[in-house]
Amino acid sequence: VKPIYILSIESSCDDTAAAVLENGKVLSNVVAQQAIHEQYGGVVPELASRAHQQNIVPVIDVALTKANIRRDQLSAIAFTQGPGLMGSLLVGSSFAKSMALALNVPLIAVNHMQAHILAHFIDEEGFDKPQFPFLAMTISGGHTQIVTVKDFFDMEIIGETTDDAVGEAFDKSAKILGLPYPGGPLVDKYAQLGNPKAFPFTKPKVPGMDFSFSGLKTQILYFVQKNVALNPDFVKENMNDICASIQYTIINILMDKLKLAVKETGINQVAIGGGVSANSGIRNTLKEAEKKYGWKTFIPKFEYTTDNAAMIGIVGYQKYLQHMFNDASVTSKARIEL
Numbered sequence: 001v002k003p004i005y006i007l008s009i010e011s012s013c014d015d016t017a018a019a020v021l022e023n024g025k026v027l028s029n030v031v032a033q034q035a036i037h038e039q040y041g042g043v044v045p046e047l048a049s050r051a052h053q054q055n056i057v058p059v060i061d062v063a064l065t066k067a068n069i070r071r072d073q074l075s076a077i078a079f080t081q082g083p084g085l086m087g088s089l090l091v092g093s094s095f096a097k098s099m100a101l102a103l104n105v106p107l108i109a110v111n112h113m114q115a116h117i118l119a120h121f122i123d124e125e126g127f128d129k130p131q132f133p134f135l136a137m138t139i140s141g142g143h144t145q146i147v148t149v150k151d152f153f154d155m156e157i158i159g160e161t162t163d164d165a166v167g168e169a170f171d172k173s174a175k176i177l178g179l180p181y182p183g184g185p186l187v188d189k190y191a192q193l194g195n196p197k198a199f200p201f202t203k204p205k206v207p208g209m210d211f212s213f214s215g216l217k218t219q220i221l222y223f224v225q226k227n228v229a230l231n232p233d234f235v236k237e238n239m240n241d242i243c244a245s246i247q248y249t250i251i252n253i254l255m256d257k258l259k260l261a262v263k264e265t266g267i268n269q270v271a272i273g274g275g276v277s278a279n280s281g282i283r284n285t286l287k288e289a290e291k292k293y294g295w296k297t298f299i300p301k302f303e304y305t306t307d308n309a310a311m312i313g314i315v316g317y318q319k320y321l322q323h324m325f326n327d328a329s330v331t332s333k334a335r336i337e338l
């Protein structure tokens with residue numbers, strides 16, 4: 001059988017990414033990160049779109065070159081339809097449409113949140129694939145959801161955040177501590193050297209499998225303000241312990257809800273996805289849950305946690321097999337259902 005080559009493009013937020021997949025295997029996975037936003041303490045949409053326009057052609061060229069695949073070998077072009085920043089999404093979708101038209105191959109629109117979950121179906125040595133049905137917790141800078149995944153394109157959200165996403169909780173806490181954007185990876189780094197029980201923070205009371213993180217952020221702000229008033233060097237002197245305590249609280253919040261989801265659904269295969277699944281504490285805690293609770297857990301390879309195009313490509317491949325194609329009139333969507 002002829003192999004299926006998918007070129008995939010991801011441009012939903014501030015990373016310009018392209019990948020080439022041969023069937024379910026990743027041949028190349030290229031990301032150009034945009035450093036420009038760091039000085040603003042968050043993603044500036046207008047600047048993100050402009051940077052995508054500069055990056056998209058070279059990123060796709062590098063992805064094809066690394067994969068050693070010519071344009072005329074491609075079977076289809078997949079791209080992120082949403083959710084995300086409209087200006088960013090439009091750059092990727094317009095490019096994908098033009099390329100599919102020029103090459104006369106199918107165009108495939110991909111839901112970014114489905115892709116964070118279905119990244120577990122990429123063929124990788126040493127990584128098992130979940131079986132349907134399984135639970136997925138998507139934890140990123142924009143989302144916090146617990147999802148029952150019944151099939152590739154049959155998913156149901158059973159819990160989600162009522163305010164901030166968990167990635168925002170990390171990033172906003174980091175900002176309070178004077179750390180640069182995005183602070184999540186830095187909190188993780190310092191947390192590994194600190195005592196998670198040094199400063200107890202309280203968990204919010206939210207019914208069912210839903211989440212709330214805005215109260216924790218306020219709690220951390222008051223805690224820091226109070227202590228800095230007594231000792232101006234408080235944060236500097238206690239950075240590791242503060243970060244460890246924040247991370248510990250966030251992980252506890254996530255694990256409480258996951259345990260509830262397993263109990264309510266009777267499903268004990270648990271996968272995580274999204275940028276925050278890069279967090280070392282969450283990865284370790286979930287691994288431990290295999291022994292502790294008898295779960296089977298799925299933790300993505302590091303490069304498939306934060307935004308990437310390989311995850312768009314694996315969804316593209318599944319849709320290709322099921323002939324789920326789009327015509328050129330398909331529109332980008334800032335918000336989109338799972």
Ligand code: KG4
Pocket residue numbers: 013139140141142143166167168170171182183184185188274275276277278279280305306307
């Ligand atoms: O999935 P992603 O790359 O983009 C969105 O779709 O939002 O997630 C980005 C988020 C940011 O909030 C970032 O701080 C967080 O993931 N993040 C982490 C870590 N690595 C990335 N948070 C905690 N620990 C990490 N190691």
Ligand code: ZN
Pocket residue numbers: 112116140141274275306307
């Ligand atoms: Zn994402």
